Amino acid sequence: MTSHDIYLLSPELATAGLAGLLLLVDLVIRRKGWLAPAAVLGLAAPLAFTILLWLDLDAGRSLASDGILSESFVVDRFSLFFKFLLIGSAAVVMLMSGGYARQVQRFESAFYALALFSTSGMMLLASSVELVTIYVSLELTALPIAALAAFLADGRSSESGLKFLILSGISSALLLYGMVLVYGFTGATVLSEVGARIVDIGLDDGLPFGSYALLFGVVLIIAGFGFKITAFPFQMWAPDVYEGAPTSITAFLSVASKAAGFAVIMRVFYVAFPIEALAIEWSAIFAALAALSMTVGNLVAIAQSNIKRMLAYSTIAHAGYLMVGLAAAAVRVETPQADVGPSGSLFYLGGYAVTNLAAFAAVVAVSRRTGTDELGSFAGLGRRAPLLAAALAFAMVSLTGAPPTVGFMAKIYIFGAAVNAGLAWLAIVGVLNSVVSAYYYLRVVRVMVLSAPRDETPIRPPLPVGLALFITTAGVLAFGVYPAPLIQFARAAVSVLL
Amino acid sequence: MSLESVLIVGAAIFAIGLYGVLSKRSAITVLMSLELMFNAVNITAVAFSRYAAPSGMDTGADALARLLLTGQVFAIFIITVAAAEVALGVAIVIAIYRSRQTAFVTDANQMRH
Numbered sequence: 001m002t003s004h005d006i007y008l009l010s011p012e013l014a015t016a017g018l019a020g021l022l023l024l025v026d027l028v029i030r031r032k033g034w035l036a037p038a039a040v041l042g043l044a045a046p047l048a049f050t051i052l053l054w055l056d057l058d059a060g061r062s063l064a065s066d067g068i069l070s071e072s073f074v075v076d077r078f079s080l081f082f083k084f085l086l087i088g089s090a091a092v093v094m095l096m097s098g099g100y101a102r103q104v105q106r107f108e109s110a111f112y113a114l115a116l117f118s119t120s121g122m123m124l125l126a127s128s129v130e131l132v133t134i135y136v137s138l139e140l141t142a143l144p145i146a147a148l149a150a151f152l153a154d155g156r157s158s159e160s161g162l163k164f165l166i167l168s169g170i171s172s173a174l175l176l177y178g179m180v181l182v183y184g185f186t187g188a189t190v191l192s193e194v195g196a197r198i199v200d201i202g203l204d205d206g207l208p209f210g211s212y213a214l215l216f217g218v219v220l221i222i223a224g225f226g227f228k229i230t231a232f233p234f235q236m237w238a239p240d241v242y243e244g245a246p247t248s249i250t251a252f253l254s255v256a257s258k259a260a261g262f263a264v265i266m267r268v269f270y271v272a273f274p275i276e277a278l279a280i281e282w283s284a285i286f287a288a289l290a291a292l293s294m295t296v297g298n299l300v301a302i303a304q305s306n307i308k309r310m311l312a313y314s315t316i317a318h319a320g321y322l323m324v325g326l327a328a329a330a331v332r333v334e335t336p337q338a339d340v341g342p343s344g345s346l347f348y349l350g351g352y353a354v355t356n357l358a359a360f361a362a363v364v365a366v367s368r369r370t371g372t373d374e375l376g377s378f379a380g381l382g383r384r385a386p387l388l389a390a391a392l393a394f395a396m397v398s399l400t401g402a403p404p405t406v407g408f409m410a411k412i413y414i415f416g417a418a419v420n421a422g423l424a425w426l427a428i429v430g431v432l433n434s435v436v437s438a439y440y441y442l443r444v445v446r447v448m449v450l451s452a453p454r455d456e457t458p459i460r461p462p463l464p465v466g467l468a469l470f471i472t473t474a475g476v477l478a479f480g481v482y483p484a485p486l487i488q489f490a491r492a493a494v495s496v497l498l
Numbered sequence: 499m500s501l502e503s504v505l506i507v508g509a510a511i512f513a514i515g516l517y518g519v520l521s522k523r524s525a526i527t528v529l530m531s532l533e534l535m536f537n538a539v540n541i542t543a544v545a546f547s548r549y550a551a552p553s554g555m556d557t558g559a560d561a562l563a564r565l566l567l568t569g570q571v572f573a574i575f576i577i578t579v580a581a582a583e584v585a586l587g588v589a590i591v592i593a594i595y596r597s598r599q600t601a602f603v604t605d606a607n608q609m610r611h
Contacts, residue, residue, distance in 0.1 A: 173535035184546035
């Protein structure tokens with residue numbers, strides 16, 4: 001491994017190194033107050049390396065590896081976009097984690113270290129271009145999250161961890177079987193080689209996907225990734241896991257883990273299953289999954305009375321909206337604006353990340369105080385904590401997709417991409433779903449404003465949680481009013497895929 | 499032995515594992531079934547690397563050696579990661595057993611559906 005390779009890997013290495021450092025220093029220093037600030041501020045190192053790599057790309061310097069990374073790992077604007085997103089989400093998640101990490105005193109440093117290890121796995125995932133590497137990164141992402149979900153060691157938390165572990169194991173097995181079939185068919189595991197070999201071998205027009213090996217391979221791969229992004233019909237684990245896990249980890253799962261999942265899906269489908277050969281097939285699959293995920297997620301969310309469960313179903317619906325962008329991407333050949341589909345997905349992911357993190361930060365602030373996640377405990381929040389209630393209401397408006405929030409801009413952009421790609425029916429399904437979702441999102445606002453509080457004591461969130469809430473809410477508003485920078489960023493990122 | 503027969507064995511073990519994961523009550527049996535699924539994938543990967551040079555592929559010594567290695571390396575990674583997964587799984591099962599004196603996944607239902 002050359003020093004250039006180490007430089008290419010530096011964001012991941014810095015993240016994992018920070019995790020190891022926290023564990024080591026924790027053995028020496030007895031007081032624990034420094035852990036949380038160190039974990040958050042330490043993320044400045046991977047952030048700095050990511051910025052350096054981005055500047056290198058801007059300056060036109062080559063970031064191709066000349067060593068052992070050359071076939072498995074790539075640094076391009078697409079992966080760097082996700083690294084920025086992941087580092088940001090990890091920092092916000094750790095800001096809101098304080099209360100949960102302190103709950104199990106002896107292992108406070110392990111909480112932050114596990115979250116950082118998982119983040120480094122997600123960052124690797126965004127850069128992987130080879131099937132074995134993708135699998136190992138995926139497990140590096142998932143296993144620490146299972147440990148974190150079970151971290152509180154009470155009944156619900158352990159149950160949530162076990163469910164996540166088993167279902168992520170099943171999904172990995174399905175994914176691996178699909179990968180091995182693709183490997184058997186093409187003789188390659190490097191994504192670009194897989195794509196080239198599929199074109200070389202040629203596909204039989206009479207068969208779905210041109211060959212049974214590819215049919216099973218692609219379907220199993222979609223099933224495996226579908227678990228990670230909670231797409232229907234692979235979403236059934238999400239509500240239980242989300243409810244039982246510490247709330248900050250729920251936020252991590254719903255934002256960072258999903259973003260990494262989308263990164264790898266886009267990479268695999270663009271590079272390994274090239275649009276020229278297989279576009280229509282996977283566009284149709286993603287369109288169907290998108291419509292089903294939105295509808296199922298939104299309809300079941302209406303019936304929920306626990307806010308974490310409600311947000312779990314809402315993330316399923318948002319996975320649906322995100323897949324609209326993937327479905328739209330495949331038809332690019334005929335449209336002048338080639339990148340609206342995939343850049344729509346990235347823009348939506350950015351907007352969804354700030355919005356959902358804001359919502360979860362508000363939930364953390366309230367539930368740490370009231371000790372419950374039931375919707376009823378938010379009654380009268382408008383009087384108990386006006387700013388907190390306003391921020392949560394704003395996040396709900398953004399999740400619904402109404403102006404002046406980033407949720408509105410993202411939905412306009414992604415549904416526009418669908419219409420542009422000739423998938424008008426999918427855009428209509430999406431708009432109808434947004435209307436349905438307004439019912440349960442705005443119910444939260446109604447409870448906060450109109451219901452009488454059970455007790456009147458004001459709620460003051462701890463400083464880090466308040467900070468997380470402020471940053472994310474500012475993001476929701478800023479990108480809602482002026483989304484151009486984020487859109488430019490997303491378009492620059494997807495330009496490497498097309 | 500032909501490639502087909504090995505692939506059929508792999509597919510059968512995968513199906514048995516999937517059935518076990520979805521139907522068994524004991525968390526330990528579920529983890530064992532999961533292990534079956536991973537090992538079925540290993541059999542398939544190694545079989546492909548041993549028997550199959552996909553049609554039309556350049557079958558020079560280099561390309562063949564690479565093909566052979568990739569499948570086996572794949573299997574080694576799967577074995578390693580599966581071991582980590584099971585270690586974590588058993589740890590969580592122990593945590594559940596301590597708080598509830600049961601290792602049945604059907605009893606892990608504190609949350610509403």
